[in-house]
Amino acid sequence: MTMSGIAFPSLHHRKRKRSGWRGLLYIAPAMALVTVFFVLPVLFTVWMSLHKWPLLGKPAWIGFGNYVRMVSDARFMAALGFTAHYTIIVTIAIFALAFPLAMFVEKPRPLVSAYRTIIFLPVVVGLASASLLWVWLANVDSGLFAPLMQRLGLTNGRINLLADFDTAFLTIIVMVVWKIAGFTMIILLTGLQAIPAELTEAARIDGARRWQRFRYLTLPLMRRTMALALILSVTGSILAFDQFYIMTSGGPQNRMISVVYYIFNQSFVSFNLGYGAALSIALLAILVTISIFQLWLLNVGDERP
Amino acid sequence: MRTRREIRARKALRDRVAFHGVGIGTAFFFLAPFGIGFLASFRPNSESGLPPLPPWPLSGISFDAYRILDGFGSGVWQHTMNSLVVSLGTVVLTVAVSVLAGYGFSRYRFPLKNALFVLIIATLMIPFQSILTPLFIILARLGLNNSLFGLMLVYVTLQLPFSVFMMRNAFDAVPKEIEEAARIDGARDLRLLVRVLLPLVMPGIATVSIFAFLNAWNEFFAALVLLSSNDNYTLPVLMTAVRAGRLGAINWGAVQAGVAVMVVPCLIVFLLLQRYYMRGLMAGAVK
Numbered sequence: 001m002t003m004s005g006i007a008f009p010s011l012h013h014r015k016r017k018r019s020g021w022r023g024l025l026y027i028a029p030a031m032a033l034v035t036v037f038f039v040l041p042v043l044f045t046v047w048m049s050l051h052k053w054p055l056l057g058k059p060a061w062i063g064f065g066n067y068v069r070m071v072s073d074a075r076f077m078a079a080l081g082f083t084a085h086y087t088i089i090v091t092i093a094i095f096a097l098a099f100p101l102a103m104f105v106e107k108p109r110p111l112v113s114a115y116r117t118i119i120f121l122p123v124v125v126g127l128a129s130a131s132l133l134w135v136w137l138a139n140v141d142s143g144l145f146a147p148l149m150q151r152l153g154l155t156n157g158r159i160n161l162l163a164d165f166d167t168a169f170l171t172i173i174v175m176v177v178w179k180i181a182g183f184t185m186i187i188l189l190t191g192l193q194a195i196p197a198e199l200t201e202a203a204r205i206d207g208a209r210r211w212q213r214f215r216y217l218t219l220p221l222m223r224r225t226m227a228l229a230l231i232l233s234v235t236g237s238i239l240a241f242d243q244f245y246i247m248t249s250g251g252p253q254n255r256m257i258s259v260v261y262y263i264f265n266q267s268f269v270s271f272n273l274g275y276g277a278a279l280s281i282a283l284l285a286i287l288v289t290i291s292i293f294q295l296w297l298l299n300v301g302d303e304r305p
Numbered sequence: 306m307r308t309r310r311e312i313r314a315r316k317a318l319r320d321r322v323a324f325h326g327v328g329i330g331t332a333f334f335f336l337a338p339f340g341i342g343f344l345a346s347f348r349p350n351s352e353s354g355l356p357p358l359p360p361w362p363l364s365g366i367s368f369d370a371y372r373i374l375d376g377f378g379s380g381v382w383q384h385t386m387n388s389l390v391v392s393l394g395t396v397v398l399t400v401a402v403s404v405l406a407g408y409g410f411s412r413y414r415f416p417l418k419n420a421l422f423v424l425i426i427a428t429l430m431i432p433f434q435s436i437l438t439p440l441f442i443i444l445a446r447l448g449l450n451n452s453l454f455g456l457m458l459v460y461v462t463l464q465l466p467f468s469v470f471m472m473r474n475a476f477d478a479v480p481k482e483i484e485e486a487a488r489i490d491g492a493r494d495l496r497l498l499v500r501v502l503l504p505l506v507m508p509g510i511a512t513v514s515i516f517a518f519l520n521a522w523n524e525f526f527a528a529l530v531l532l533s534s535n536d537n538y539t540l541p542v543l544m545t546a547v548r549a550g551r552l553g554a555i556n557w558g559a560v561q562a563g564v565a566v567m568v569v570p571c572l573i574v575f576l577l578l579q580r581y582y583m584r585g586l587m588a589g590a591v592k
Contacts, residue, residue: 118335
């Protein structure tokens with residue numbers, strides 16, 4: 001619907017293609033990379049997950065032992081719970097800001113493209129850079145927030161935002177919203193701009209109020225775009241690692257260990273490589289399920305435009 | 306009549322003030338952290354522990370923070386070069402591999418063509434975070450453990466689904482007649498691809514390049530896991546040492562200097578090539 005200039009042409013049918021194996025030569029480098037650095041590792045992960053695999057020494061076959069351990073691993077369950085909690089909250093927060101922003105920058109007005117660019121800037125820097133920037137801003141002694149709040153008389157003394165779970169969580173949410181909202185805004189913007197202006201105009205002439213137009217026209221027509229933005233936000237958030245590693249080191253009280261962080265700890269800190277692989281397979285299964293759900297959701301959007 | 310026009314003019318003015326009020330407030334929220342961090346990186350060492358109120362240096366611009374940053378690891382130049390080598394290498398390899406593959410998928414017919422294309426795209430579904438352990442082992446077997454080249458190959462692979470998709474579409478959009486004409490003139494295969502078609506798919510290459518550069522430059526997790534020796538660290542991995550501090554004391558000036566070194570190239574690349582970046586984003590979004 002928003003294929004701007006990039007078309008799948010029907011040229012395919014006009015001209016016979018050169019057949020044979022030469023085409024395989026062209027795609028060979030890509031296939032080699034995907035095979036060695038993606039397909040093999042995935043298969044290898046499955047294989048490793050069925051072993052007790054220490055860093056040094058011989059791996060030992062233990063069948064589904066790692067998976068049995070996983071189900072009763074309270075810390076893994078805590079990581080799953082925390083990741084789900086984080087994903088839900090951050091997605092809601094991003095949408096709550098990105099949707100109004102998308103509507104704000106939709107109409108062509110003076111300076112609007114400058115606003116768009118500025119809002120988008122944090123998207124192109126790394127999450128690691130953003131985390132480093134914000135962990136300083138949130139620092140109790142040398143940062144911005146605590147001293148500023150104290151100076152404005154909002155708090156008695158300086159609050160250490162990163163020492164308490166709730167405030168540390170809130171800080172990270174604000175940071176991620178700052179970093180990601182521009183991305184979601186642009187996705188939503190493509191959906192908004194795909195709504196034909198005549199439709200909105202017609203609804204206005206028919207006397208639909210602003211809220212009615214939004215509720216009964218904009219929202220239904222945005223289904224597909226919103227589904228896409230939602231899925232991107234959810235899959236991205238489930239894989240969160242940098243911000244927890246850099247900003248809070250998983251603290252306070254190790255309550256900010258996300259799934260990827262836990263896999264990292266098991267695999268590369270405790271060197272339980274087999275168990276780490278089993279956890280990875282669980283993560284992989286979750287993500288693939290979401291991807292399949294995504295395809296289904298987008299198709300549903302197609303049937304009911 | 307006159308009052309009516311006046312009322313309308315006043316309403317328009319109020320509208321405009323409200324619009325730009327919101328706009329400026331929003332822009333401030335998104336720009337301020339960059340500005341504060343950037344300004345603070347030029348404060349002298351004596352001020353680096355103070356809150357950024359105000360953020361600018363009070364006693365003259367100083368490069369203390371950058372000097373202290375330089376004292377970490379093998380020096381900031383070395384690590385910037387590491388990051389640059391990995392990022393630019395990723396760009397070159399990604400472009401080379403995806404141009405070839407895009408051309409192959411667009412212009413040739415061969416066995417299992419669709420299945421192989423879907424396989425490349427389907428790797429998007431699988432988070433690379435879940436296959437890092439075997440990647441670590443495979444790279445070690447190839448003698449590429451703790452190597453920037455190994456990391457580069459991993460980054461290229463991660464870029465492939467998006468890049469091959471982009472390049473195939475770019476080649477699909479090139480009219481066949483151009484190719485036929487060049488063929489009659491005697492250009493064949495790779496020469497045809499490089500001399501005749503490459504200039505026509507330059508916008509696609511620009512898009513692929515900018516995404517490859519930014520993703521490789523910013524990537525943290527794989528670099529953290531796959532690089533084990535100090536002098537090979539890319540900037541984000543180096544920064545974990547700076548952020549951890551020395552003897553329990555963190556030099557926040559050095560942290561902000563590091564952030565500036567990491568952030569400024571991204572912003573410049575984006576602002577210069579914004580058009581191509583957005584094109585890629587839209588193409589990815591509708592995929």
